[in-house]
Structures are given as structure tokens and as C-alpha cells.
Amino acid sequence: MTSSAIEIHELWEKFLKEGDIPSKEALILEYIPLVQKLSNQMAGHFPAHIAKDDLYGYGIFGLLESIDRYNPSLGVPFSFFAGKRIKGAMIDGLRKEDWIPTALRKRAKQIENAFRDVEMASGGAAEDSQVAEALDMSEDELQSWLSKMQFLHLLSLDEPLPGDEELYVKDNLKDPKSPDPIDKIQDDEIKSLLADAIENLPEKERLIVSLFYYEDLSNKEIAQVMELSESRISQLHSKAVFRLRNKLNRYYSG
Numbered sequence: 001m002t003s004s005a006i007e008i009h010e011l012w013e014k015f016l017k018e019g020d021i022p023s024k025e026a027l028i029l030e031y032i033p034l035v036q037k038l039s040n041q042m043a044g045h046f047p048a049h050i051a052k053d054d055l056y057g058y059g060i061f062g063l064l065e066s067i068d069r070y071n072p073s074l075g076v077p078f079s080f081f082a083g084k085r086i087k088g089a090m091i092d093g094l095r096k097e098d099w100i101p102t103a104l105r106k107r108a109k110q111i112e113n114a115f116r117d118v119e120m121a122s123g124g125a126a127e128d129s130q131v132a133e134a135l136d137m138s139e140d141e142l143q144s145w146l147s148k149m150q151f152l153h154l155l156s157l158d159e160p161l162p163g164d165e166e167l168y169v170k171d172n173l174k175d176p177k178s179p180d181p182i183d184k185i186q187d188d189e190i191k192s193l194l195a196d197a198i199e200n201l202p203e204k205e206r207l208i209v210s211l212f213y214y215e216d217l218s219n220k221e222i223a224q225v226m227e228l229s230e231s232r233i234s235q236l237h238s239k240a241v242f243r244l245r246n247k248l249n250r251y252y253s254g
Contacts, residue, residue: 012072027067034079035059038086041216055090062089108149110135111142115239116246125202125243146235197247205240208233 008030015023039059043052066082114134118126132142198206204226211217211225219230219237226233 035063035086058090058093059086062086107145112242115242143235146238147231149238197244201240205236208236209240
């Protein structure tokens with residue numbers, strides 16, 4: 001179903017002012033393609049055993065919640081507002097399935113802590129050799145684990161920040177193609193912290209964050225752009241997330 005902008009506006013008016021159920025149902029049909037688009041994108045990033053139909057099903061719940069919570073007066077396009085919540089519903093659905101092996105979770109925490117300890121001691125970005133030494137493993141072994149962990153942290157930048165369900169890490173990475181609706185929200189300390197953290201990521205990691213979360217490029221496409229292997233992209237992505245999470249954890253524990 002494709003409606004004109006005027007028709008969609010009228011549907012929103014009727015639903016928001018009168019709670020008109022047929023209007024809500026029409027809006028659901030109107031935005032189902034957005035759920036389909038996001039489930040297709042997400043499926044391309046996950047291992048084969050994560051079914052696209054499952055992602056789509058979780059995403060529908062996110063769409064329903066978005067329609068109920070949307071406030072057009074804020075000036076944020078519905079597709080932007082709903083997109084984060086649809087992805088969030090997919091994340092929540094996967095978490096409930098607990099599809100990540102316990103051993104991988106445990107190793108990820110160890111590596112994250114190693115990055116934190118090295119960076120706190122050195123005051124700069126941790127080098128792979130330093131982290132490997134702290135973990136008493138070879139650099140090759142570290143790289144192997146980092147490659148496996150991308151799916152564990154795949155959507156970490158789409159998670160809400162601790163203590164603020166409406167502010168996301170990704171919102172602090174500027175999209176050069178369009179105005180950032182988050183600029184409508186008053187700046188606060190946590191937003192500045194995250195903006196600084198992303199800006200200070202090593203160059204390749206910062207570029208991967210941008211291409212992955214804003215351009216929606218796959219690992220294969222990013223690898224082509226950066227002339228690196230897909231495995232290397234996974235490693236750099238994992239390290240970027242570790243650094244950002246540690247920055248947040250230090251802020252909240254301090």
C-alpha cells in the first residue's frame with residue numbers, strides 16, 4: 001500500500017485525535033515495507049541460523065509500539081523514529097532466544113576488560129599486542145576471537161544508553177547527508193561524552209562505525225570500500241564497540 005503524503009497525514013490526524021482503529025490499521029499497512037526493509041538489512045548481518053522471518057515478526061511489534069508512541073509535533077520523521085524501535089524490537093527478540101554461546105559471552109567480557117585496563121593504564125587507544133599480552137594469548141588468537149564477536153556486539157550502538165531510553169549511542173555520530181533530529185534535544189553531558197568517544201576512535205574503526213550504522217553497508221561492502229578482508233572488518237568493528245562501551249562504563253562507575 002502506497003499513499004500520498006496528504007492521505008498519510010490525514011490518517012495520523014484521525015488516529016491521534018480520535019483513536020480511530022481503521023486509521024491505525026491503515027498506518028500499519030503503510031509502514032510494513034519499512035519493517036521488511038529493516039529485517040532484510042539485519043538478516044544480511046547475522047549468521048544464517050537467524051531467520052529473516054523471525055526478525056520480521058519481532059519488527060512488527062516495534063512498528064506497533066512506534067505508531068502508539070509517535071508525536072508528529074516533535075518534527076522527527078516517522079521512519080527515523082520507528083526505525084530505531086523496530087530494530088530494538090528485533091534485538092530484544094534475539095536476546096530472549098539467548099542465541100549467543102556462553103563461552104563467547106565469557107571471552108567477550110574478558111577481552112572488553114583487557115581493553116579497558118590497557119587503555120586506563122596507558123591513557124591511549126589499546127594496541128592489539130598489549131591486549132593479547134594482558135590476556136596471555138597470541139595476537140592471532142585475539143584476532144580470531146574478535147572476528148567471532150562481531151555478531152555479539154552487532155547492534156550495540158542501537159541500544160539505549162544507561163539511564164536514558166530515548167538517547168542512543170548512534171545518535172552521536174553525525175550523518176553528513178541529513179540534519180540530525182537529536183539536535184532538537186538539549187545537549188547534555190552524556191551526549192558530549194559519546195560524541196567525543198566516537199570522534200576519538202582510531203580512524204579505521206570510526207569509519208566502520210559510520211559505514212555500518214549510517215550507510216547500512218554489509219561487511220563485504222565495507223571490506224571493498226576499505227580494501228580490507230571481511231574478517232578484518234569484523235575485528236575492527238568489535239574493537240570499536242569495546243572502546244565505546246568502556247567509555248560509558250567508566251563514566252557511570254565514576
